[in-house]
Each structure stands twice: as C-alpha cells, then as structure tokens.
Amino acid sequence: MTDDLGRVTMTHILIVEDDQEIAQLVRDYLDRSGYRTSVAYDGDEALVAARNGNPDLIVLDMGLPKRDGLDVLREIRMHARTPIVILTARGEETDRIVGLELGADDYIVKPFSPREVVARVRAVLRRSTAPDDERQVMYRGSMEIDIPRMRVAIEGQPIDLTATEFQLLTTMARRP
Ligand code: CA
Numbered sequence: 001m002t003d004d005l006g007r008v009t010m011t012h013i014l015i016v017e018d019d020q021e022i023a024q025l026v027r028d029y030l031d032r033s034g035y036r037t038s039v040a041y042d043g044d045e046a047l048v049a050a051r052n053g054n055p056d057l058i059v060l061d062m063g064l065p066k067r068d069g070l071d072v073l074r075e076i077r078m079h080a081r082t083p084i085v086i087l088t089a090r091g092e093e094t095d096r097i098v099g100l101e102l103g104a105d106d107y108i109v110k111p112f113s114p115r116e117v118v119a120r121v122r123a124v125l126r127r128s129t130a131p132d133d134e135r136q137v138m139y140r141g142s143m144e145i146d147i148p149r150m151r152v153a154i155e156g157q158p159i160d161l162t163a164t165e166f167q168l169l170t171t172m173a174r175r176p
Contacts, residue, residue: 010036013121014055016046016072017087018064026059029114030121043067050076057125059117060104061087062095070098077103083128085120087112100163101150127174140173 013035017023020041027037038053040046042065050058050072058076062069073084086104088095096107105124108117138145142155150166152159161169 010034011056011125012036012038012053014038014040014046014049014053014058016040016043016049016058016064016069017061018042019061022061025114026117029118033118033122035121041065043069043072046072047075050080050082055082057083057085057121057128059085059087059121062092062099063089070095070102073099073102073104083124085117085124097163100167138170138173143173145170145173 011034013030015023015026015030015037017026017039018041023039023041027039030037038049038055040049044066046058046060046064047067049055060069060072064072067075069086073086076082076084081103083105084103086096086099086107087110088099088107089110096109099107105128106120108120136147138147144153144156146152147170150161150163152161152166152169
C-alpha cells in the first residue's frame with residue numbers, strides 16, 4: 001500500500017473479534033507475516049476503528065457483543081469498499097451466505113488455523129489490488145460477470161446464482 005505521497009506503507013489489518021485469545025493468535029500470525037494490525041473487541045468499536053483507522057482489510061467475526069458482525073458489515077458497506085474477510089462459526093451457513101451477499105470478500109469457518117487466515121488475507125488483498133478492469137466487470141466469451149453487483153449474464157440474459165455459486169464462478173473465471 002502507498003500513502004498520499006506514494007510512499008510504501010505497511011498494510012494495515014483490522015481484526016474484529018471479541019474472543020481475546022483468538023484475536024491475539026490471529027494478530028500474532030499477521031504481525032509475523034509483515035502486516036500492521038489493530039484489534040476491535042465489539043461491534044461499536046469495530047465501526048469506529050473502520051472509520052478512523054483506515055484499514056486496508058478487515059477480518060470480521062460474526063458473533064460480536066453490542067452489534068453483530070452482519071450489522072457491522074452492512075454499516076461499513078454503506079460507505080466503503082474495504083476488503084472484508086468474515087469469521088463464522090461452523091454450521092452457521094446463513095451467516096456466510098448473508099455475509100457474502102452483503103459484500104464480504106471471503107469467509108473462514110471456525111475453528112480455523114491462523115495460517116489459513118494469513119493465506120486468505122493475502123489472497124483477498126491480491127484480488128482487491130488487482131487492476132480495476134479485473135475487479136469490476138469480467139467478460140469471458142459471451143459471459144459477463146459484474147463483480148460489485150454480483151450479477152452474471154450470458155449473451156445479455158441474467159442468470160440466477162446463489163452467492164456461493166457466484167463466488168465459485170468468479171474464482172474459476174479469474175483462473176481459466
Ligand atoms: Ca465471537
């Protein structure tokens with residue numbers, strides 16, 4: 001990442017997680033991988049930190065005190081495209097689907113290995129810093145994939161896809 005003057009700065013990851021042990025573990029791994037990290041422990045704190053801390057990516061737990069993760073996600077997406085990786089509990093498929101529909105970039109299911117978090121963060125950052133034409137609308141043959149709007153059309157005809165199917169398709173289209 002670069003600042004306004006074009007200087008290279010450390011990529012800042014905001015970790016939102018009320019479980020202090022998990023937060024610390026994720027933080028340690030991200031720190032060691034060369035990221036700058038900060039932590040918010042509840043939904044209200046998360047919104048303040050997302051606004052004022054100017055993070056490059058947010059790792060967002062879904063089960064949070066004060067304001068749940070989906071609520072935080074919805075609120076952030078109203079004014080920012082900051083990449084967001086959500087953490088969901090095993091079995092909470094609804095959280096994952098709603099999260100992706102609300103604009104989360106990826107999800108990790110608990111319990112996870114901290115290495116997986118680092119790998120996902122890296123992958124999402126790589127995608128989000130790709131050139132604009134790659135992350136806005138992709139054209140593959142007669143297929144048009146509108147990523148921000150999560151819409152797919154073949155020869156101009158819209159195709160109904162679930163959020164998961166859309167993610168799969170986008171991933172495959174990126175690596176033909
Ligand atoms: Ca939690």
